[in-house]
Amino acid sequence: MTYTDLNTPIRTIMTPGPVEVDPRVLRAMTTPIVGQFDPAFTHIMNEVMEMLRVLFKTENKWAFPVDGTSRSGIEAMLASVIRPGDRVLVPVYGRFGHLLMEICERYGAEVDAMYAEWGTVFDPAEVIQKITETKPDIVAMVHAETSTGCMQPLKEIGQACREMDVLFIVDAVASIGGTDVRVDEWCIDGLIAGTQKCLSVPSGMAPLTYNDRIERRIASRKKVERGIATEEELKQQNTTFIRSNYFDLGMLQDYWGPRRLNHHTEATSMLYALREGLRILLEEGLEERFARHVFHEKALMAGIEAMGLELFGRRDVKLPTVTCIKVPEGVEADSVRNMLLTEFGIEIASSFGPLHGKIWRIGTMGYSCRRENVLAVLGALEAALIRHGVQVHRGEAVQAALDCYMKPAVKDPVEA
C-alpha cells in the first residue's frame, strides 16, 4: 500500500456544520507545539478562558473547552451534573433534544420529556408550567436545533428555573458565535458550545461554561485520581462520584485552574485553532458578527423564495444560521444534493429522522457565511433543480440575493 500526499477537493461548505475553516485558523494550527505545562502554553490556556467568557457573555470563573467534539462537551456537562435518579426535564423540538435525553438516560437520570412539532419551538410559558408541575432537578434544552432550523427563546425559562432552584443546562452548539447567547442574563447554569459551526474552527473541541451553582454540585462529587492523590485525599473519596473520568469537570477544573493538576494532555494544535477562531470573532465584534449572519440569511431566503421554493419551519423562531427548504413534491432530495457536491463542489445538508428527504438544510455559519457562497449555492441549486425537472423561476434567485447585496439592477433600456 502506498498513500499519496493529502489531496482533497476544495468545497463550498453550506451545511449546518462542519463549515469552512477560516484560513487564519488553519494557519494557526501549523504553529510548532510547546509542552502542556510550558508557561507559554498555560498562558494561552488562560487567554482562551478569557475570550470564551466574552463570547458567552458571562462572569463565570469556568469557561474552557473539553477535548473532543461538541457531543463530548454535552456529555461532560450532563455526566458531571446528573446524579443517578435525578429528574431531568428535556423539552424536545428536534433531533438534538433526543440526544440530550439519550445522554441523560445513560447517566441514570429519570427523564421526563415534552415534545413540540419539528419546525416549531415551545412557548416558554408551557415549559415553565411543566417545571412548576413536575419540579425536576434539572432542565436540559437545545438553544438552536440544526435539525429543524429553529431557535428556542430561553430567557424566561432560565429565570423560572433560577426562581425554582432548578439547574438549567443549554446546548448552544449551533448558535454560539452566530447569534446572540447570553449566559448570565438568561440564567443559564451550564452551557455547551461547538467549534465547527459558527466559530469556523475544525471539529474537535467543545467549549463550555458553568457557574457556581454547578461548581458546588461538581465539588460534592469530587474524586481525585489514584497515582496523583495524596493519602488524605484518597480517604475523603465519596461514593456519588462522577461516573466518567475523562468527562469529570472537577478534574478538568483542576487542570485548567491554578493547580494545573495533570489530567489529559491538552490538544495543543486544536487549542491554537480555537484561540485564533475566538480572536477573529472578537476582532469582528460579537454584535457585528450576529448582524452579518442575519444579513446573509436574508439574501439567502430572498433567493430561495424568488426561485419559487418554500421555507420550512416557523419564521418567527427561525435560526439565522440555518435555512431549511421543503423538497418539492416528487424530487429525490439526495440526488439533488449529490449533484451539487459532484458537479458544483457545493455541500448542503439533508436532515434526520422524520425530515430526511423532506427538507434540505443550508447553513450560513462563520467563515462560510459570505456573499460569494450564498450566490454560489443559489445558482447551483437552481441549476440542479432544473436538471431534475423542477419548474423554478429561472434566473430570479441570484438576482433576489444581489438585490440585497447591490444597488438596484439597471433597467433594460427598451423596457424603461
Next chain:
Amino acid sequence: MTYTDLNTPIRTIMTPGPVEVDPRVLRAMTTPIVGQFDPAFTHIMNEVMEMLRVLFKTENKWAFPVDGTSRSGIEAMLASVIRPGDRVLVPVYGRFGHLLMEICERYGAEVDAMYAEWGTVFDPAEVIQKITETKPDIVAMVHAETSTGCMQPLKEIGQACREMDVLFIVDAVASIGGTDVRVDEWCIDGLIAGTQKCLSVPSGMAPLTYNDRIERRIASRKKVERGIATEEELKQQNTTFIRSNYFDLGMLQDYWGPRRLNHHTEATSMLYALREGLRILLEEGLEERFARHVFHEKALMAGIEAMGLELFGRRDVKLPTVTCIKVPEGVEADSVRNMLLTEFGIEIASSFGPLHGKIWRIGTMGYSCRRENVLAVLGALEAALIRHGVQVHRGEAVQAALDCYMKPAVKDPVEA
C-alpha cells in the same frame, strides 16, 4: 483586551509526550476541510483504518481513532467492555496502571489490583498465576509506563488470557510507533494508542483496535440513539447498554463502518494530522523506526552515564523511548528542569507521586528522537547541573553520545 498573533517559543521537547510534531504533520493540518460525509473524507477515514491495522500488526476489522486525547480512548475501551460487576485484574507498576484502575472503578467494575515496585515490571508467570487463581473477566494492563520508563512483556500474559477466555486490554499509548507492539501475536483483545508521543502528531486523538471477542461484547450492549433509531430498533433496546454515549464503541463502529451512521462530527484536521503521521511512519518502516529509537536511546544513555549520573529502573525491561535519571542527592529537581526550559529552551519531564523530585524523565519519541536533540539535552543538562553545584564529568556526556554517532574522535597528538 487585545490578543496578539500566536507567538510561541520554539522548544526542543524531550519529554515523554507531547513531543515535537513532525513539520509535515503541521502542514497537513492546513488543508481546507471537507464535510464529514463527503466521499473525499470517508475515503480518508478508510485509509486511516488501513494504516492503523499495519501499525497495530492486526487483522482486526476495527481500528479507528476516538476523538479526544489518549485517555479518551482508554475510557472508550473500558466503558464499552466493562459491565457493572465485571471483575477486572489490573497489574500496576506505575501511574498509568492507577489510571486504568480508576476508570474501571468508575464504570462499576470490581477491581483487583496487584502491584510491582515502580521501576520494575511483573514476571508474566506471576500475573498468570493470579489470573488462574482469581479468574477475572478482564485483565487491563499498561504496556509501557512513561511514569517509570519500564515496559511489560505481554505475549505470555495474552496467551494465558486467551486460553482462559479472559479479555486482555492493553494501554500502549507510550509505546506505539516507537517500539514493537503486536496485537494479534500477543493475543491482545483491545488496545489503545496515543498520537502525541511516538507518532509525533498533536494530542487530541486516540487510535484503538479490538477484535471480534470485544465486538461481540459491544454488540450485546448496543443502544441506538433516539432521533435516528427506527421504531424496531427502539423496541430492541436492552438494559445493559454502555453507560457513555460519546464512548460507545458500537456507535463509533456504525460511524466508521459502511453504515456511516451519524454520531459525532469527526475532527477533520486532527484526522488529516493522524493520516500524515501514519504515512510518515509507514514510509520510514516500522522496524526501521523501532531501530532508530533504540539507536538514539543508546546514545542518550551513554551520555547520561558518562556524565556520572545514574539511570533509574530495571535495565532489562527499559522502555526505549523514555530514559529515567536519578536526581543527584541534594539537587532541587524542578529547578534544574526550569533552567533547561528558560535558558536552553529544552523541556524534560519530572515524574508523578512517589517519584516526583526523585527522577527526571527524558523522552526520545518520534520526531523529537533525533541526533541534534539528544546532543542538545546532554549538553544543556550538564551545564545546568554544574550551575546547580553538582560534580559531573565535564565534557564527557556529549562526547559519549558522539561516539555513538560518529567515527572515533581524533586523539590529541600530544597524548597520542
